[in-house]
Amino acid sequence: MFDLKTVKPNKGDFISYKRNMLEWLAVYFYQHPKPEVNTLISIPYNPYEPEPYKRWTMKGMLDLKKEVKVAEEFWDFLAGEGTYKDLLDCFEKAGIGLRSEIDAYFAKFNQK
Numbered sequence: 001m002f003d004l005k006t007v008k009p010n011k012g013d014f015i016s017y018k019r020n021m022l023e024w025l026a027v028y029f030y031q032h033p034k035p036e037v038n039t040l041i042s043i044p045y046n047p048y049e050p051e052p053y054k055r056w057t058m059k060g061m062l063d064l065k066k067e068v069k070v071a072e073e074f075w076d077f078l079a080g081e082g083t084y085k086d087l088l089d090c091f092e093k094a095g096i097g098l099r100s101e102i103d104a105y106f107a108k109f110n111q112k
Contacts, residue, residue, distance in 0.1 A: 001028075002042045002078075014061040017041050021067070039067065046071040 001024050003017060021039040028037055041062060046053045053070040062068050069077055072084035095102065 001037065001039045002074075003040070004042045004044060007043050007045060007047045008055065018061055040074075041068045042074045043068070043070040044074065 001021075003020065005013070005017065009017070021041070024039055025037065028035060043053065048054065049071070075084035075087060076082065
């Protein structure tokens with residue numbers, strides 16, 4: 001079970017994330033007495049790239065090796081090795097192809 005989250009959650013958010021994960025497991029275990037199930041907090045990208053994802057609000061609240069997957073680790077786990085790179089390539093191609101439209105859209109907000 002995955003819970004996709006924003007890249008910079010607050011400390012209080014992690015407390016509720018942990019509680020939600022435990023509740024999901026309790027409900028699932030009640031319904032399936034011998035399941036094999038895992039819960040993960042998934043963060044779709046790393047805003048600190050190329051540095052590792054290190055959000056101070058996570059310290060001590062989650063097992064970072066077992067309960068959190070960030071960026072490449074998440075996407076490749078979900079859909080196979082190379083998935084994250086493919087996603088980045090798609091966004092880059094879309095950005096290049098739509099650059100003039102994107103620039104025109106944001107130009108409206110830069111007028112004084």
